[in-house]
Amino acid sequence: MRIKTLFAALFAAILATALASTVFAQDANPFLGRWDMTVTPADGQPYPQWMELTEDGGRMEGRVQPRGGAWHPIAGAHVESGKLIVDVAEEGHGAGSGSEISWVLTSPSVGRLTGVETHGDVTGPALVGVKAPLLDRPMPKHWTKPRPLFDGKNLKGWEPIENVENNKWVARDGELVNDNPEVPGQKMRPAANIMTTEKFQDFKLHIEVNCPEGGNSGIYLRGRYELQVGTEGGKLPSHEMGAIYSWYPPPAGAKNDLGRWTTFDVTLVGRHVTVLRDGKMYHDNVELPGPTGGALDSNEAEPGPFYLQGDHHGVIQYRNITISVPKK
Incomplete structure (x- = not known):
């Protein structure tokens, strides 16, 4: 009995030490992790970005999602006098390539960053970051009956966004x-572009699209995560039909098959998404690390609308858009 008691006490001490070490490591570098960023220019509207920082052998590494396009690695990051300085590499340049664009950030409170973007010696937009939420939710057991988001007759429930003076929808x-x-x-x-006036959290979406050869569009889930429609020329699979833009390419060997009607069935719960195209599995409960380029905002914990890209060329047609949500 005494041996068991001594073993329990020893185990508790080891566990406490391990937990203390973990907490100390987190406190020593509060900048690590995923961050939902908001950039506010002095004379413009705020826009979203995203950043993830990790540490390997004492060296900070990471990646950034800019306002548009694909995510890319940072050139480097270090902490100096309590400030995090991130060397934001230009898109298409790898870590260590160098860049005149830097983020200078402090952590005034747990789970929050503030700072500025600098361009050489010029101070640019203000930056605010919040720790990205886990969004770790179980799959709902029951869903509502699918209902239409588009009645096929008019644009009720939808509104154009950006470049509204040139609305083609x-x-x-x-x-x-x-x-x-x-x-x-x-x-x-x-x-x-065009978006729903209604916002959603978790859902099952059914949508059919006909994108012509050379066309380019996208279906944004919660207004933040793009399911690619069409093509960007075939150079990068993660930028082609059915990709989660820049995060996950379509299955190996998948064809764009543009110029015909095709169906997407999408289930999004938390930050895990499943996508079937014409009944074939494209993405099986994969994790969305963060927003993609073109996101409306970086408020990942909040519900958001669907939005469809219309700012690229091509007569893109959508139909039979329905949604189911978890039953309460």
């Missing part, structure tokens, strides 16, 4: 159409 023949054809030899003005 129309309801036509039961379809939601971005009537924005490419005209050879003519420079195109950016057209509007």
Whole structure:
């Protein structure tokens, strides 16, 4: 009995030491982890970005999701006089390539960053970061009956966003159409995107799309995570039809098969997403590390709308858009 008591006491002491070491490590570097960033220019509207920092052998590494395009590695990061200085490499440049763009950040409270972006000697936009939420939720057992998000007759429940003066979205023949054809030899003005007026948290989405050859669009889940529609020329699989843009490519050997109707069934719970295309598994409960380029905001804990990209060229057609949500 005494041996058991001594063993229990010893185990408790070891556990306490391990926990204390973990807490100390976290306190020693409060900058590690995933951060939902908001950038506010002096004369403009705030926009989202995202950052993840890790440590390997005492060296800080990481990646950044800029306002648009794909995520990319940072060039480096270090802590100096209590401030985190992140060397934000330009897109297409790897770590260590160097960059004149830096983020200078402090952590005034747990789970929060504040600072500025600098461009050489010039101080730029203000930065605020919050620790990205885990969003670790179980799969709901029951879902509501699917209901339409688009009635096929008009744009009720939808509104254009960005470049609204050049809105090309129309309801036509039961379809939601971005009537924005490419005209050879003519420079195109950016057209509007479109989003639902209703916001959602966890859901099952059914949506059908017909994207022409060379067309480019995207389905944004909660307005933050892009399911790629169309093509960006085929150079990067993670930028092609059915990809979770820049995070996960479609299955190996998958074809874009543009110019025909295709169906996506998407389940998003927390930050885990499952995507089937025409009944074939494209993404099986994969984790979304953070927002993709083009996100409306970086408020990952909050519900958000669906939005469809219309600012690229191509007469993109959507139809039969329905949603189910968890039953309460």
